[in-house]
Amino acid sequence: MSDAEQRYEPRKIEGKWQRVWGEERTWEAPNPGDPGFDPNKPKAYVLEMLPYPSGEPHVGHLKNYSIGDAIAHFRRRHGMQVVHPMGYDAFGLPAENNAIKTGVHPRVSTERSIASFSEQFRDWGISIDWSREISSHTPEYYRWTQWLFLRLFEQDLAYREEAAVHWCPKDATVLANEQVVDGRCERCGTLVEPRRLEQWMFRITAYADRLLEDFDLLESWPENVITMQRNWIGRSEGAEAVFRCAELDLDFTVFTTRPDTLFGATFFVLAPEHPDVEALMAGTENEEEVREYVNAAMRASATERGDEAREKTGVRIARTVTNPANGDEIPVFVADYVLMDYGTGAIMAVPGHDERDFDFAHKFGLDVRRVVAPADADPAELDPDGEMGEPYVDQGTGDVLVNSGEFDGLTPAEAKQKIIAWLGERGAGKLAVNFRLRDWLLSRQRYWGCPIPVVHCGECGIVAVPDDQLPVELPDVEDYKPKGQSPLETATDWVNTTCPKCGGAARRETDTMDTFVDSSWYFLRYLDPDNSELPFDREIADYWMGVDQYIGGVEHAILHLMYARFFVKALADGGYIGVQEPFTNLFTQGMITRDGAKMSKAKGNTVSPREYVERLGADTARTYVCFMGPPERGGDWLDEGAEGVHRFLSRLWRLGSEVAERTEPGGRPPESPEGPARELLAKAHWAIDKATRDFERGFQFNTVISAVMELVNESYRLKDGLYDDADGAATVRFATATAASLIFPFAPHLGCEVWEQVVGGEQRLWEVPWPQADPALLAHDTFTLVVQVNGKVRAKLEVPSGAPEAELLELAKADEHVSAHLDGVTIVKEIVVPGKLVNLVAR
RNA sequence: GCGGACGUGGCGGAACUGGUAGACGCGCCAGGUUUAGGUCCUGGUGGCCGCAAGGCUGUGGGGGUUCGACUCCCUCCGUCCGCACCA
Numbered sequence: 001m002s003d004a005e006q007r008y009e010p011r012k013i014e015g016k017w018q019r020v021w022g023e024e025r026t027w028e029a030p031n032p033g034d035p036g037f038d039p040n041k042p043k044a045y046v047l048e049m050l051p052y053p054s055g056e057p058h059v060g061h062l063k064n065y066s067i068g069d070a071i072a073h074f075r076r077r078h079g080m081q082v083v084h085p086m087g088y089d090a091f092g093l094p095a096e097n098n099a100i101k102t103g104v105h106p107r108v109s110t111e112r113s114i115a116s117f118s119e120q121f122r123d124w125g126i127s128i129d130w131s132r133e134i135s136s137h138t139p140e141y142y143r144w145t146q147w148l149f150l151r152l153f154e155q156d157l158a159y160r161e162e163a164a165v166h167w168c169p170k171d172a173t174v175l176a177n178e179q180v181v182d183g184r185c186e187r188c189g190t191l192v193e194p195r196r197l198e199q200w201m202f203r204i205t206a207y208a209d210r211l212l213e214d215f216d217l218l219e220s221w222p223e224n225v226i227t228m229q230r231n232w233i234g235r236s237e238g239a240e241a242v243f244r245c246a247e248l249d250l251d252f253t254v255f256t257t258r259p260d261t262l263f264g265a266t267f268f269v270l271a272p273e274h275p276d277v278e279a280l281m282a283g284t285e286n287e288e289e290v291r292e293y294v295n296a297a298m299r300a301s302a303t304e305r306g307d308e309a310r311e312k313t314g315v316r317i318a319r320t321v322t323n324p325a326n327g328d329e330i331p332v333f334v335a336d337y338v339l340m341d342y343g344t345g346a347i348m349a350v351p352g353h354d355e356r357d358f359d360f361a362h363k364f365g366l367d368v369r370r371v372v373a374p375a376d377a378d379p380a381e382l383d384p385d386g387e388m389g390e391p392y393v394d395q396g397t398g399d400v401l402v403n404s405g406e407f408d409g410l411t412p413a414e415a416k417q418k419i420i421a422w423l424g425e426r427g428a429g430k431l432a433v434n435f436r437l438r439d440w441l442l443s444r445q446r447y448w449g450c451p452i453p454v455v456h457c458g459e460c461g462i463v464a465v466p467d468d469q470l471p472v473e474l475p476d477v478e479d480y481k482p483k484g485q486s487p488l489e490t491a492t493d494w495v496n497t498t499c500p501k502c503g504g505a506a507r508r509e510t511d512t513m514d515t516f517v518d519s520s521w522y523f524l525r526y527l528d529p530d531n532s533e534l535p536f537d538r539e540i541a542d543y544w545m546g547v548d549q550y551i552g553g554v555e556h557a558i559l560h561l562m563y564a565r566f567f568v569k570a571l572a573d574g575g576y577i578g579v580q581e582p583f584t585n586l587f588t589q590g591m592i593t594r595d596g597a598k599m600s601k602a603k604g605n606t607v608s609p610r611e612y613v614e615r616l617g618a619d620t621a622r623t624y625v626c627f628m629g630p631p632e633r634g635g636d637w638l639d640e641g642a643e644g645v646h647r648f649l650s651r652l653w654r655l656g657s658e659v660a661e662r663t664e665p666g667g668r669p670p671e672s673p674e675g676p677a678r679e680l681l682a683k684a685h686w687a688i689d690k691a692t693r694d695f696e697r698g699f700q701f702n703t704v705i706s707a708v709m710e711l712v713n714e715s716y717r718l719k720d721g722l723y724d725d726a727d728g729a730a731t732v733r734f735a736t737a738t739a740a741s742l743i744f745p746f747a748p749h750l751g752c753e754v755w756e757q758v759v760g761g762e763q764r765l766w767e768v769p770w771p772q773a774d775p776a777l778l779a780h781d782t783f784t785l786v787v788q789v790n791g792k793v794r795a796k797l798e799v800p801s802g803a804p805e806a807e808l809l810e811l812a813k814a815d816e817h818v819s820a821h822l823d824g825v826t827i828v829k830e831i832v833v834p835g836k837l838v839n840l841v842a843r
Numbered sequence: 844g845c846g847g848a849c850g851u852g853g854c855g856g857a858a859c860u861g862g863u864a865g866a867c868g869c870g871c872c873a874g875g876u877u878u879a880g881g882u883c884c885u886g887g888u889g890g891c892c893g894c895a896a897g898g899c900u901g902u903g904g905g906g907g908u909u910c911g912a913c914u915c916c917c918u919c920c921g922u923c924c925g926c927a928c929c930a
Binding site: 638784 | 856
């Protein structure tokens with residue numbers, strides 16, 4: 001046989017099977033009611049986060065879709081009806097910025113990328129139901145994004161409001177809170193600026209509690225993702241209390257989690273952005289000083305202001321407000337350590353029991369009053385010079401209130417309830433819950449996005465575009481450059497329209513939607529992608545939802561994953577869908593690095609999947625990214641590692657072709673082989689068991705693959721002694737077919753090829769049920785007994801599996817290496833773990 | 844500062860409920876096949892001592908529980924991630 005015929009040629013094999021899958025539409029899943037739909041099969045919705053099509057897919061995509069595909073295959077071969085779709089999150093800034101630079105329409109560059117992604121997904125052999133392919137930039141898709149926007153608008157979940165917003169000067173658009181990281185634009189890293197603008201918002205805050213409670217409805221989400229969302233939503237319980245400025249007849253409500261310390265509030269602080277600062281300072285002697293401070297604070301970056309280590313700054317306003325608890329008139333300050341976008345933008349300051357207030361009081365020489373004393377505190381030692389040396393922030397169970405009038409002696413927990421009730425009776429406060437979460441700002445002053453389907457009418461105000469006029473198509477423009485307002489402003493023919501309500505002249509909304517809106521419902525459109533009456537049919541969606549396994553990067557822990565959860569809840573409330581949560585199980589993959597660093601074009605350390613697929617094959621590339629380590633962890637790409645996997649797949653391929661040549665096809669493994677045949681058969685069943693368990697135990701693909709490697713190694717070691725008799729030959733054949741079967745989720749082409757070679761073509765591997773380990777073959781006649789003396793291993797003995805404890809002890813003591821260590825000592829204890837070990841404790 | 848994850852050979856990583864530490868792969872060493880290189884096949888490979896048999900030692904440091912600890916507890920150190928003046 002010539003060399004050429006003996007070589008594993010992935011390109012040939014992969015092309016062959018990809019053609020079969022394409023022609024037979026193997027991976028298309030029927031909807032309920034479609035021909036071929038089997039109501040008896042359990043369903044599985046396996047989904048990877050849809051890609052943003054830019055350039056070519058990178059290794060992160062390769063890993064994401066390799067993981068998802070392995071899961072899809074595994075479930076199919078467990079008899080499930082699997083839907084595994086793909087689409088593109090096609091709107092977005094990079095394509096638009098590219099258009100500004102090159103003049104190429106974003107649609108053109110985006111669709112070029114989509115073609116490249118689509119081609120490579122096919123090259124990788126990912127088992128995608130292409131009949132469900134969608135892209136968010138097509139009118140067929142965004143028509144329904146608009147339709148859903150209008151449903152939210154009707155439910156008062158979408159609204160327009162003037163608010164302090166984050167503006168990214170580089171991207172020339174406003175951003176959602178979630179898109180601002182450390183005061184910078186999450187996309188481009190530019191410092192964001194505060195602006196007051198009227199913008200479109202989604203009322204996600206209305207769902208704050210449910211977004212927290214419904215974590216209970218999820219089956220398996222990474223704990224850190226839940227924690228991140230929980231912190232982001234930031235629910236805290238406390239009270240609102242009203243501090244009145246009698247002089248100006250102004251009431252200030254503050255939020256506090258410590259109503260028990262109300263009597264300790266010795267001053268009052270407003271954020272520089274607080275709208276009432278102007279009224280408070282007007283006419284006071286240091287009006288100018290306050291104004292300057294406020295202006296300086298507004299100019300300071302969020303990072304500067306956010307620096308906790310920085311010394312507190314602030315300025316006094318010559319006014320007082322009344323502490324509702326004790327009637328004290330307390331001074332008022334403006335200070336930038338109070339944030340406008342949390343609570344009410346004003347606080348009661350309790351320096352005795354809050355570190356920040358303490359620091360501020362210390363600097364400005366303000367009263368510090370103790371109102372909580374630690375349990376069993378000696379009053380003499382508590383504040384020896386009558387002053388608190390540091391704030392007491394604990395709330396121990398035995399702590400008691402002091403200096404708090406009728407509430408003295410209560411614990412903080414009791415005092416909270418009583419003081420809230422007391423405030424309530426006087427109309428000066430109430431129980432309150434505060435969230436850190438803000439509403440989702442969805443409008444963007446950019447071109448390449450889904451148009452917001454409303455018009456502005458001089459007579460009727462904001463008017464929704466009627467459903468039958470959707471989609472509001474995105475018009476072509478000459479110039480994409482943002483100028484502080486959407487480039488769509490220049491499309492005058494499009495902007496000028498008539499009001500659907502009164503027929504008068506009206507202007508279209510020129511802002512477009514945040515692309516996270518597009519991706520908040522795409523998983524529903526996959527289920528019914530050709531529906532021209534509705535975004536999706538509820539019955540079909542209810543059949544497939546929720547997503548049984550969602551796979552993607554942890555970078556979407558808050559943004560996409562929280563927005564999609566909100567959308568689904570809003571849709572459920574509108575009666576459009578029957579689930580409360582979109583993603584029942586979530587798996588977040590770790591990032592692949594190279595030379596220990598994140599891959600980037602600037603560093604020149606990128607890995608091109610295309611290049612590896614061409615050189616080593618898709619099966620190698622896919623198997624390697626799953627073999628690098630546990631998929632939820634990151635890993636460093638090593639060329640030698642990829643080559644090692646290629647070597648393994650080659651070995652399996654060569655084993656397949658040798659077995660096909662030297663043994664007779666068909667035939668089951670022998671019932672009860674002896675010697676090496678028995679050994680190999682047992683190894684095959686061990687591999688089935690190990691691979692299946694590790695697959696199910698949190699997708700431990702690295703050890704699944706290593707089990708198959710062991711099976712292949714064992715086959716190589718034993719094969720030459722087995723070909724000569726029928727039982728032996730059948731065993732080698734079975735072992736090889738098993739290896740092919742088990743590697744299939746990762747290397748589907750090779751798996752199919754080897755299977756066809758050694759089993760035959762009647763049943764293709766993807767139609768074959770996942771193998772089951774025979775318990776009889778997992779059990780062994782003998783086991784390795786580990787013998788320890790004082791916990792140190794002194795011997796390993798092959799002993800019969802059923803041997804009683806007494807016999808194990810006898811065998812252990814009889815061993816010369818063991819007895820050598822028992823000379824001159826007495827055994828004080830004998831520990832026997834059946835099937836495992838004997839430990840002799842001697843003195 | 845708060846919250847979370849983690850720390851095992853030269854490297855990536857295994858080790859189910861406490862019971863043989865280092866599976867599998869990379870790298871390295873040796874042998875075989877080959878005209879040679881590569882490929883491929885076989886064997887070896889934590890460290891120290893020893894020709895060997897074997898012994899000692901070893902999972903970030905220290906301490907503890909236990910017959911027995913990578914695994915459990917305490918403490919310290921380090922790395923990574925998230926949040927960070929949230930009242």
